[in-house]
Amino acid sequence: MRASNLYAPTLRNTPAEAEIVSHQLMYRAGMIRKVAGGMYTFLPLGWRVIRKIEQIIREEMDAAGGQEVCMPILQPSELWEESGRWAAYGDEMMRIKDRHSRDFCLGPTHEEMITDLVRDEVRSYKQLPLMLYQIQDKFRDERRPRFGLMRSREFIMKDLYSFDKDVEGMNESYRKMYDAYTKIFTRMGLEFRPVEADNGAIGGGHSHEFTVLADAGESNIAYCTSCDYAASDEKAELKPLDIPAEEELPLEKVSTPGTNTIESLCEYLHVSADQTIKAVAYQTDKDELVLAFVRGDHEVNEVKVINQIEGALDLRMADEDAIRAAGGCPGFMGPIGLKKGTHVLVDATVMKMHNAVTGANEADAHFRQVNPERDFDRGAVVVADLRMVSEGDPCPHCGAPLKMTRGIEAGQVFTLGTKYSQAMGAVFLDENGKEQPLVMGCYGIGVGRTMAAAIEQNNDEQGIIWPRAIAPFEVVIVAVNAKKDDQLAYAEGVYEECRQAGMDVLLDDRRERAGVKFKDCDLIGYPVRVVIGPKAVDEGVIEVKVRRTGEVYTFHREEYLSKVQ
Ligand code: ATP
Ligand code: MG
Numbered sequence: 001m002r003a004s005n006l007y008a009p010t011l012r013n014t015p016a017e018a019e020i021v022s023h024q025l026m027y028r029a030g031m032i033r034k035v036a037g038g039m040y041t042f043l044p045l046g047w048r049v050i051r052k053i054e055q056i057i058r059e060e061m062d063a064a065g066g067q068e069v070c071m072p073i074l075q076p077s078e079l080w081e082e083s084g085r086w087a088a089y090g091d092e093m094m095r096i097k098d099r100h101s102r103d104f105c106l107g108p109t110h111e112e113m114i115t116d117l118v119r120d121e122v123r124s125y126k127q128l129p130l131m132l133y134q135i136q137d138k139f140r141d142e143r144r145p146r147f148g149l150m151r152s153r154e155f156i157m158k159d160l161y162s163f164d165k166d167v168e169g170m171n172e173s174y175r176k177m178y179d180a181y182t183k184i185f186t187r188m189g190l191e192f193r194p195v196e197a198d199n200g201a202i203g204g205g206h207s208h209e210f211t212v213l214a215d216a217g218e219s220n221i222a223y224c225t226s227c228d229y230a231a232s233d234e235k236a237e238l239k240p241l242d243i244p245a246e247e248e249l250p251l252e253k254v255s256t257p258g259t260n261t262i263e264s265l266c267e268y269l270h271v272s273a274d275q276t277i278k279a280v281a282y283q284t285d286k287d288e289l290v291l292a293f294v295r296g297d298h299e300v301n302e303v304k305v306i307n308q309i310e311g312a313l314d315l316r317m318a319d320e321d322a323i324r325a326a327g328g329c330p331g332f333m334g335p336i337g338l339k340k341g342t343h344v345l346v347d348a349t350v351m352k353m354h355n356a357v358t359g360a361n362e363a364d365a366h367f368r369q370v371n372p373e374r375d376f377d378r379g380a381v382v383v384a385d386l387r388m389v390s391e392g393d394p395c396p397h398c399g400a401p402l403k404m405t406r407g408i409e410a411g412q413v414f415t416l417g418t419k420y421s422q423a424m425g426a427v428f429l430d431e432n433g434k435e436q437p438l439v440m441g442c443y444g445i446g447v448g449r450t451m452a453a454a455i456e457q458n459n460d461e462q463g464i465i466w467p468r469a470i471a472p473f474e475v476v477i478v479a480v481n482a483k484k485d486d487q488l489a490y491a492e493g494v495y496e497e498c499r500q501a502g503m504d505v506l507l508d509d510r511r512e513r514a515g516v517k518f519k520d521c522d523l524i525g526y527p528v529r530v531v532i533g534p535k536a537v538d539e540g541v542i543e544v545k546v547r548r549t550g551e552v553y554t555f556h557r558e559e560y561l562s563k564v565q
């Protein structure tokens with residue numbers, strides 16, 4: 001490729017709306033352009049990076065036994081009705097109607113569609129295990145699309161789905177994917193950490209998030225320095241608090257405040273934003289889910305959260321109007337975190353004791369994963385400890401003090417069990433000829449988000465510093481003065497040699513000043529820059545600069561090739 005033909009409009013200035021460095025640099029380096037909020041066009045350089053990331057993912061998915069398919073983006077509502085998620089998914093789902101007023105969505109994920117695909121075709125255990133994946137656009141109408149590719153509304157995701165005959169098989173598929181993800185992020189040259197994660201509204205069993213470590217990340221990670229324990233703060237286990245027994249909690253009703261901000265709740269509860277409080281959630285005989293806050297002095301404030309909404313695993317995803325109509329306060333549960341913008345942790349030990357799963361994350365977000373019928377009996381009292389994990393808390397595995405860091409969720413793996421196969425009747429005949437539901441897992445990687453994460457982790461004042469495996473070009477050959485025929489001819493020779501050697505190389509043959517070209521090289525972040533100036537033409541001396549270290553080497557024509565490879 002020749003830079004004179006490349007559509008890569010670089011900018012010296014940063015667009016005002018770009019808040020984080022990856023967004024700024026992708027914009028300035030001429031890799032993306034905004035179409036509308038959370039929607040971007042990839043320009044040639046940006047698209048090359050995307051395709052390289054996709055290719056690494058593809059190779060590792062194939063090596064792990066995955067087979068690539070391509071499903072429609074447009075999905076009929078009927079499939080989602082079967083799983084119960086048409087109602088439950090909420091505002092994040094982009095919904096459209098066709099000319100006959102039939103409901104469709106632009107797929108935010110594909111569990112329903114893939115389950116539909118296999119339920120008619122997989123009949124026998126002999127066809128298992130099966131792993132199918134695609135790399136394709138997903139649509140999510142995010143509440144706050146921001147940070148460029150990091151949280152957009154249309155984004156590219158690799159999603160793989162595994163089908164097994166039993167739980168052991170599913171766990172084996174999960175392990176294969178976990179290992180494949182480890183290889184993928186290692187090959188991309190990223191510093192990452194797999195962390196135990198909450199499995200969110202997708203339902204099912206255990207989960208890990210693959211987080212790329214970077215300050216701009218939205219995930220808080222607790223990790224142990226003496227063993228390999230690492231978990232997101234939504235998931236990290238805490239040492240149980242000394243919580244009074246259920247009977248001792250004086251639960252008296254107080255009026256519901258008509259408010260839904262953290263500040264007003266803190267005021268209502270007379271607590272400061274960093275105080276630890278305890279909360280009690282229980283279900284009344286009127287089917288109301290009630291959350292009571294207990295302060296240190298055991299004074300109780302009780303808040304009616306929501307009337308039970310069918311199928312709502314995650315209130316953020318439920319229809320806000322429906323919650324209001326039912327007398328609830330959408331977005332009310334954020335306050336139990338009591339620290340704006342931070343995540344809240346529910347003590348899993350305590351939860352287990354009461355056989356329930358409840359919790360919250362994100363300011364103004366939601367009461368998470370509560371399904372009273374499923375998670376606890378009617379009338380049960382659930383005690384949740386709403387501390388957040390913090391630096392110095394003991395590691396639940398070895399007791400050593402935990403450290404905290406920030407990361408970007410680039411991928412996530414989940415075991416799903418039979419949630420979708422049971423709801424949608426995806427069954428097979430086992431060795432004994434008995435009908436069984438398929439046992440599933442699902443595994444996503446955000447391709448664009450991974451690109452952004454790579455930049456967050458690899459940049460300096462001059463621009464991006466691409467890890468070689470995902471750089472738009474590995475090597476750039478700069479003809480210092482392309483107006484000089486001898487320099488250009490020499491540079492073309494070097495360019496051809498590099499191409500012959502199998503390198504992904506760009507020839508900067510633009511008739512620009514050398515300074516302009518060097519600035520662009522640093523901004524775009526090619527890992528290796530080869531400079532062809534008068535010294536090359538006259539003496540056969542070639543200058544090679546390594547973007548990451550800034551080191552400059554000079555080589556003779558005969559030896560440079562092995563050095564840049
Ligand atoms: P988040 O917690 O950031 O909202 P998620 O947990 O909802 O992400 P998953 O459903 O696990 O996302 O999807 C798999 C992957 O898709 C994520 O790990 C992430 O890399 C990517 N992804 C999810 N939402 C977005 C988005 N709005 N923009 C870009 N990538 C996304
Ligand atoms: Mg999300």
Ligand code: MG
Nearest residue numbers: 200209409412
């Ligand atoms: Mg997430």
Ligand code: MG
Nearest residue numbers: 209409411412
């Ligand atoms: Mg996720």
